[in-house]
Every structure is written in C-alpha cells, then in structure tokens.
Amino acid sequence: MILPLGYLVSLIIFISVYALFGLGLNLQWGFTGLINFGHVAFMAVGAYTTVLLSLQGVPLFIAALIGAALAALLGLLVGISTLRLREDYLAIVTIGLSEMIRLIVNNQELPVGNGQWRSGVFGLQGFPLPFSNVTLNPLLQFFLIAVLTGIAGIGGWQLWRWMRKKLQQGKMSQSTPIASLIMGIIGGVLGLIVYLVGLLSLLDANSFTYKTGLMVVLLLVLTVVFWALERLVKAPWGRVLKAIREDEQVPKALGKNVFWYKLQSLMLGGAIAGFAGAFYAWQLATVYPDNFQPQITFDAWTIIILGGAGNNYGTLLGTIIFWAYFEGTRFVLPGLLPFDDARLGAFRIMVIGLLLIILMMVRPQGILGKKEELTLGK
Amino acid sequence: MVNNPSDSLSDVPLNEPQTDLDEILKQVEDAPSRPQPSDNLLLSANGVNKSFGGLKAVDNATLEVSQGSITGLIGPNGAGKTTLFNLISNFIRPDSGRVIFDGEPVESLAPHQIAQMGMIRTFQVARVLSRLSVMENMLLAAQKQTGEKFWNVWFRAHEVKQEEKDLRERAIAILESVGLAHKANDYAGSLSGGQRKLLEMGRALMSQPKLILLDEPAAGVNPTLINQICDRILTWNREGMTFLIIEHNMDVIMSLCDRVWVLAEGRNLAVGTPEEIQNNSQVLEAYLGK
Numbered sequence: 001m002i003l004p005l006g007y008l009v010s011l012i013i014f015i016s017v018y019a020l021f022g023l024g025l026n027l028q029w030g031f032t033g034l035i036n037f038g039h040v041a042f043m044a045v046g047a048y049t050t051v052l053l054s055l056q057g058v059p060l061f062i063a064a065l066i067g068a069a070l071a072a073l074l075g076l077l078v079g080i081s082t083l084r085l086r087e088d089y090l091a092i093v094t095i096g097l098s099e100m101i102r103l104i105v106n107n108q109e110l111p112v113g114n115g116q117w118r119s120g121v122f123g124l125q126g127f128p129l130p131f132s133n134v135t136l137n138p139l140l141q142f143f144l145i146a147v148l149t150g151i152a153g154i155g156g157w158q159l160w161r162w163m164r165k166k167l168q169q170g171k172m173s174q175s176t177p178i179a180s181l182i183m184g185i186i187g188g189v190l191g192l193i194v195y196l197v198g199l200l201s202l203l204d205a206n207s208f209t210y211k212t213g214l215m216v217v218l219l220l221v222l223t224v225v226f227w228a229l230e231r232l233v234k235a236p237w238g239r240v241l242k243a244i245r246e247d248e249q250v251p252k253a254l255g256k257n258v259f260w261y262k263l264q265s266l267m268l269g270g271a272i273a274g275f276a277g278a279f280y281a282w283q284l285a286t287v288y289p290d291n292f293q294p295q296i297t298f299d300a301w302t303i304i305i306l307g308g309a310g311n312n313y314g315t316l317l318g319t320i321i322f323w324a325y326f327e328g329t330r331f332v333l334p335g336l337l338p339f340d341d342a343r344l345g346a347f348r349i350m351v352i353g354l355l356l357i358i359l360m361m362v363r364p365q366g367i368l369g370k371k372e373e374l375t376l377g378k
Numbered sequence: 379m380v381n382n383p384s385d386s387l388s389d390v391p392l393n394e395p396q397t398d399l400d401e402i403l404k405q406v407e408d409a410p411s412r413p414q415p416s417d418n419l420l421l422s423a424n425g426v427n428k429s430f431g432g433l434k435a436v437d438n439a440t441l442e443v444s445q446g447s448i449t450g451l452i453g454p455n456g457a458g459k460t461t462l463f464n465l466i467s468n469f470i471r472p473d474s475g476r477v478i479f480d481g482e483p484v485e486s487l488a489p490h491q492i493a494q495m496g497m498i499r500t501f502q503v504a505r506v507l508s509r510l511s512v513m514e515n516m517l518l519a520a521q522k523q524t525g526e527k528f529w530n531v532w533f534r535a536h537e538v539k540q541e542e543k544d545l546r547e548r549a550i551a552i553l554e555s556v557g558l559a560h561k562a563n564d565y566a567g568s569l570s571g572g573q574r575k576l577l578e579m580g581r582a583l584m585s586q587p588k589l590i591l592l593d594e595p596a597a598g599v600n601p602t603l604i605n606q607i608c609d610r611i612l613t614w615n616r617e618g619m620t621f622l623i624i625e626h627n628m629d630v631i632m633s634l635c636d637r638v639w640v641l642a643e644g645r646n647l648a649v650g651t652p653e654e655i656q657n658n659s660q661v662l663e664a665y666l667g668k
C-alpha cells in the first residue's frame with residue numbers, strides 16, 4: 001500500500017464527522033435560512049457531555065445520545081432568546097455563545113471520574129472509546145463487514161439511480177451530461193475506496209483498532225442521518241422550512257407557526273452537530289477546549305458554500321473537496337514552498353479563501369447548486 | 379351611436395336585439411346564484427388605533443365585513459388601508475381597538491393563529507417563495523397538513539403521501555382556474571408581477587379560508603388580466619367565499635363590491651354601496667383635494 005490503511009481510516013472518520021456536522025448547519029442555514037455562526041458550540045456540548053458521562057460509567061451510545069439531546073436543548077435556549085428578534089441577532093449570539101462554551105470548558109473544573117475534578121484546560125484523556133477493549137472475533141467481523149457492505153450497496157444503488165436520471169434528462173435535451181457523468185464516476189470511485197479501506201482493515205484481525213469499528217459505526221450513522229434529512233426536507237415539514245428561508249411573512253400569513261419551525265430546525269441541526277461531537281471526541285481520543293475553535297464553524301460554512309446551500313449531496317461533496325484539499329496540500333506543499341509549518345498552515349487557509357472567492361465569481365450557487373435560482377427576482 | 383339613434387338602428391343587423399336579450403336573460407339567470415350577503419358579520423373591527431411615532435396611521439377606524447360579501451376598502455394613498463389590514467391580521471399589533479373574526483376576538487392571537495382560523499391575507503407587493511416552484515407555493519398553503527408535523531413524517535408516512543397527492547390535484551385545479559397551470563413546475567421567482575398576484579390569490583384560496591383579504595389585486599396588472607381576476611373573485615364568491623378588497627381601480631370596486639368603506643387620513647370617511655360612494659361629495663373631495 002502506498003498510503004497506510006490507518007491513515008485512510010482516520011481520514012474517512014474525519015470526513016464523516018465533518019459531513020455530519022455540515023449537514024446540521026445545512027439544515028439550519030441551507031434549508032431554513034438561519035445564520036448560525038456558532039455551530040461548533042453544539043459540537044462542543046455533544047463532545048464534552050459524551051466524554052464526561054462516559055467517564056462516570058454511562059454506556060457510550062447512551063452518553064452520545066444524551067450529548068445530542070443537550071445540544072438540541074442548547075438550540076432551544078438560543079432560539080427562544082433570539083429568534084423573536086431581528087435575524088442578524090442569531091448570528092451574533094451564536095458566535096458569542098460558541099466562544100463562551102469553549103471558555104467555560106477551558107476554565108471550569110470538570111468531573112473526570114472516580115470522584116476527581118480537574119481544570120478543563122488540561123483537557124480530557126483516557127476516556128472510554130468504542131471498540132477499545134474488543135477483539136475482532138469472527139462474529140463481530142462478519143457483522144461489521146455486513147454493515148459496511150450494506151451501506152456501500154445503498155450508496156451504489158442511489159448513485160446508479162441518479163446517474164440514470166441524469167442520462168435520461170440528457171437524452172431528452174440532446175446533450176451529454178458530462179459534468180454529471182464525471183461527478184458520478186468520482187463519487188463511485190470514492191465510495192469504492194472507502195469500502196475497500198474498510199474491508200481491508202476488517203479482514204485482517206491483527207491490524208484491527210478501535211478506529212476501524214468507529215469508522216463503520218460512523219458511516220452507518222451518517223447514512224441514517226443523511227437519509228432521514230433527505231426525507232424530512234422533501235416532506236411538507238421541509239417545505240415549511242424552505243418557505244421560511246425564502247420569505248417568512250408568507251408561511252406566517254398562511255398559518256404556519258414560523259417560530260416553532262425555526263426552533264425545530266435549530267434543535268435538530270444542533271442535535272446532529274452534537275452527535276458529530278461525540279465521534280469527534282472518540283476520534284481524537286483526547287479532547288481540549290482548543291479543538292472547538294470558531295474555525296471549525298467556518299470550515300462547515302466553507303463546505304456548505306462549496307457544495308451548494310440547501311443541498312445535502314452538496315454538503316457531502318463539499319466535505320470531501322475540503323478534506324482532499326487540506327490533506328493534499330499537507331503532503332504536496334512542503335516540497336514546493338520554503339515555509340515553516342505555521343506559515344504553511346496559514347497559507348493553506350489563505351488559498352482556500354481565494355478558491356472560495358473564485359468559486360463565488362464563477363459559480364456563485366456552489367458546485368451542486370442550481371444556476372437558474374440566481375436569476376430569479378426576489 | 380347614442381347621439382343618433384335613428385342612424386344606428388338602420389346600421390345594426392337584425393339579430394342584434396336578440397343578443398342583447400340573451401345577455402339580459404343570462405344576467406337574470408346569474409343573479410340569484412350570487413348569494414345575498416347576510417347580516418352575519420364575519421369580521422368587525424371597532425375603534426382600531428395605530429400610531430407610528432407621531433403619525434396616527436389608523437385613527438379610531440371601524441370596518442365590517444358580512445358573511446358572503448365582497449367588501450371594498452378604498453381611500454387615497456397613505457390613508458392607512460394596508461395598515462388596517464396589518465392590524466386586522468395582527469401582523470402589526472394595534473395600540474387599541476377590538477377585532478372580532480368569526481365570533482371571536484382575535485387581537486391577542488398570533489398572525490398564524492388568525493390565519494388558521496380562516497382569515498388569509500395577501501400583500502400589496504405580492505410575496506412569492508422565489509426558489510420554490512409554483513406548485514410548492516400552492517401546496518404550502520393547505521391547512522392542517524399531516525406531514526407538517528415532524529413525527530408524522532415518520533409514523534404516518536402513508537397518510538402523508540396520500541394527502542400530498544390529493545393536495546396536488548386540488549392545487550392544479552386552482553392553478554388552472556387562475557391560468558397558471560402551465561407554470562406549475564417553474565420557480566415562482568420567474569413569474570411576472572401580474573402572475574405573482576394570481577399565484578398569491580390562488581394560494582390564499584388553496585388554504586380554504588373563510589375570508590380573503592386582498593391588498594390591491596389589480597395593481598400593476600394589465601386590463602385583460604384584471605378582468606380575469608375580477609371574474610375569478612366573482613366565481614369564488616358565488617361558491618361562498620367572502621372577500622375584503624383594497625383597490626384603487628374604481629371599475630374593479632364598482633363591478634365587484636356590495637359595500638365600500640372609505641378611509642382618509644386613518645379615519646372612516648364614508649360607507650355605502652358603490653353607487654352611494656361614487657356620488658358622495660366628501661369622498662370626491664378626499665380624492666381630489668379641496
């Protein structure tokens with residue numbers, strides 16, 4: 001192998017965590033139009049709740065669910081206190097809140113188990129991780145492979161259906177949908193890589209680490225959340241959210257409780273980010289307040305704008321491009337530029353900023369966004 | 379023609395009087411199907427006030443709409459008509475006053491609750507959901523949708539699907555009646571100003587309300603389309619819908635309304651049948667200036 005399997009597994013986990021995190025923001029902003037500049041706050045609440053509860057002996061999955069629930073509760077509180085005000089207040093309050101939560105876990109004494117308390121600035125280590133004390137017996141091996149294959153099957157089938165639709169549309173309009181074809185092929189190849197990485201690391205029982213198991217579970221969670229969101233936004237429930245995004249006076253005049261729908265969107269998006277937080281913590285295995293810098297929020301914004309707001313597939317694609325860029329430049333740039341690490345880091349962020357500006361000029365609707373939407377009058 | 383009857387008589391073909399008679403007969407036939415507005419008040423606003431800073435936009439205004447009627451609300455620019463609409467539907471809270479809709483006081487209800495009771499308003503500048511299709515704009519309007527509740531999307535999926543299908547049929551029927559059926563799958567943002575007015579009206583109808591408040595349905599609409607809009611309003615009224623209409627186009631007011639309320643500088647100026655209003659010297663003065 002050119003790239004070590006362990007690295008690819010970690011990368012897939014990071015991409016999936018960001019995708020999950022981005023999907024939450026896409027629900028709030030892409031579909032409902034809520035400007036949330038403090039999305040990382042939900043992730044921090046999810047991560048810390050999960051870790052701290054599991055240190056007290058709460059089973060991992062239950063701890064993660066409670067973390068997501070608390071993140072939703074945070075959404076409720078933020079929403080109740082700001083959503084009745086002008087819409088830009090939400091942006092200001094959320095960014096303040098995310099910094100506040102980071103500073104609280106930085107300065108607070110936290111219960112780290114066995115009745116001990118320790119200042120948050122030292123971070124949290126040695127907390128329970130999923131699959132950490134598990135040996136890969138044949139039954140588990142079979143189960144994980146089955147789950148992975150199931151996900152790959154569903155993904156492949158969806159991709160196939162999408163490609164076929166595009167081809168038919170192309171036939172009707174007498175044009176070859178080259179962009180869609182390329183996109184589909186890239187998607188297929190990426191999916192295949194993920195599947196092979198998972199399969200290879202599952203087949204060899206000796207090289208099994210907790211991360212392999214984590215990856216499979218996370219892919220499953222991502223698939224379920226993605227499917228659930230797609231279903232919700234296509235239902236009348238999602239139609240109300242989109243109506244709020246377009247012009248909230250209209251749903252209001254048609255008898256929809258706009259405030260309540262905004263709250264639901266904020267809470268559900270927050271819960272998804274909170275859940276992503278649990279996986280984020282498990283992947284990192286040590287958690288520091290600095291892992292929840294506002295930069296994470298803006299990474300998610302970048303991802304959504306890249307892919308096209310209000311499009312869940314776009315969020316997935318945006319995440320992959322975002323990570324491909326960051327990992328690619330990490331390996332390639334040091335050989336090309338005589339910069340030290342800190343400068344290189346700043347340079348990479350600068351370049352992605354530049355790329356976003358160019359994208360906004362060339363394709364303001366994002367990669368998967370619909371061009372017609374830009375020509376519409378308000 | 380009118381000045382020289384003998385000339386015109388010699389010009390007209392023989393069957394001309396026949397058609398006139400047909401038309402008169404048709405009108406007689408039509409007349410009974412137009413429901414006489416009852417004395418039941420569907421909406422009454424009493425002593426409503428609203429100030430914006432020092433400006434008294436609506437000053438102790440009163441307005442009544444009887445069940446089954448088409449009621450007009452007119453007045454010069456800035457008279458406070460739109461503001462009164464906003465106060466009635468509680469999009470803006472009145473400083474004081476009483477609004478009773480369908481037998482219940484509504485001043486303390488949220489705008490969406492009033493809409494749920496069956497009072498649907500439209501906007502002076504039509505508001506459409508640009509990046510949703512015309513069809514989706516229509517579907518949104520339907521009331522009490524099962525699939526609008528989060529849990530129902532999961533636990534009553536079948537019902538949601540069926541309902542969606544039925545709503546689509548109803549929406550298409552209404553779109554056909556306002557001449558927008560061929561636009562059903564287009565973005566609402568791609569519609570022209572007049573088409574947006576029609577969509578907004580169709581959307582209001584889609585919610586099956588008891589009362590529709592129209593704010594200048596004919597503004598910026600070409601004459602042919604105005605006729606079409608008036609036609610629609612009359613048809614729907616025959617089917618039992620009550621309307622309250624703000625309009626500057628006097629032809630529209632005259633041809634549609636049973637009763638007209640006149641507002642000037644936020645205050646009631648007059649009320650009566652269109653003919654009475656037309657001949658009211660105070661009203662003319664308000665419009666033309668002293």
Ligand SMILES: Nc1ncnc2c1ncn2[C@@H]1O[C@H](COP(=O)(O)OP(=O)(O)OP(=O)(O)O)[C@@H](O)[C@H]1O
Pocket residue numbers: 430433435453454455456457458459460461462502
């Ligand atoms: N939100 C507001 N803030 C301040 N002043 C307002 C507001 N809304 C309306 N006004 C003022 O109240 C007065 C009445 O306005 P309104 O829109 O109700 O008039 P209108 O009768 O609908 O006029 P038009 O026929 O031109 O639509 C105007 O002088 C207007 O400037």
Ligand SMILES: [Mg+2]
Pocket residue numbers: 459460461502
């Ligand atoms: Mg007005």
